[in-house]
Amino acid sequence: MRTHPSDYLKAIAKREIAWLESHATSELLQHPLDNRSRAQKSPAAHVKLYKKFLEIADHILPQGELSKPVLWHCDLRPANIFVKNDRITSIVNWQHAWVGPLFMQARHPQLVAYDGEMMLHLPDRCEQPDKERDHEEKKRLQDQVERSLILRHYERGIRKASPLMNEIMSLPHGQTRHDLVTFAENTWNGDIIPFRKSLALVTRKWKKIIGPMPCPVSFTQKQVNAHLREGEGWMKHADFWESKQGLITRDGWTTNELYESLKKQYEEYTTRKASRKGVNPLRNLVWRDGL
Structure with a gap:
């Protein structure tokens, strides 16, 4: 049906x-x-x-082709791709793969993903920074420009390589x-x-x-x-x-090496909350890997 x-x-x-x-x-x-x-x-x-x-x-x-059903492997990265003699021989870790509308599956690769404000060149004020704070600001803006240029280059390429993907990425709202x-x-x-x-x-x-x-x-x-x-x-x-992205998951998992440091940071964070709400800040602990 x-x-x-x-x-x-x-x-x-x-x-x-x-x-x-x-x-x-x-x-x-x-x-x-x-x-x-x-x-x-x-x-x-x-x-x-x-x-x-x-x-x-x-x-x-x-409507139409933009929502046709497609298979998506949600963890397609080098660690899950086996290559021999310059040919892909196997792709593993399919346990979370699923079929859904193309519109929901299409997205920028992690390498080029960027959702900030586009900036294609540095502003004039960054040419000669004269304070330490200005150096930090220039570093932040350089990263913004770099990510913007990478995304722009990818989007230009995708227009030719995959018009359907480009249509999805350009869909209003x-x-x-x-x-x-x-x-x-x-x-x-x-x-x-x-x-x-x-x-x-x-x-x-x-x-x-x-x-x-x-x-x-x-x-x-x-x-x-x-x-x-x-x-x-x-x-x-x-x-x-x-x-804390990349250091700890939302349900509290982290590595043994980071456990003590993150536990202290979280306790300080919850203590500040508790001082305003009158609750026990230490009723929850960060979980270690393997426990």
Whole structure:
């Protein structure tokens, strides 16, 4: 039986609703390292968002070839590719491979991925830095220019090598659509806030993304205000984890060599939070590898 690409999105929402209604309780929240919002702990709040998601699922993905089903290996890197005599002989670690719409699978390779502001040359003020701070600023701007130029070069090449990929990358509000689907997966053990933010953003930009058809869902001002209050604390958590990216996972795993240092940093971070909330900052510990 042929299916529509939107069935992929609906399957995500229906799966999550079924699990939430059958199994979700506050005791099952697997977040040993931070406090979550009130909505995060409410199964009903998650279900309400997924039902909104279902109402607009038919309109999120682009039509035609841009959403055809393709196989994606989500960990395709040199360590998983075997080569002999300049020929690929094997690709391993397929356990997380999956089939989904091309629009959801297409992305920039990690080598060229960059989502900051494009800057193709250094500003004039960086030509003769005269302070240590200016040197640091020049170094940051040089990195920004380098990453911008690499991405620009890749995008120019992809226009010729893969017009279909270029069309996806150039799709108006493509990132807004993509983020909504990405954040829809497993909000209970992940985060409800980015999913809710993405859903609200799609409703706000509906006419630009979809056209004149009225959006079937909406958020009240009260709901928006609640999101902003909860989102403020979430952003502080996000900033902390962003600063530790590559050193520790969100569920607390790190190496034995980094354990003591990161544990101390986390305890200092939670102590600052606890001083404002009156909670025990040491009730959670960072996990070591192998324990």
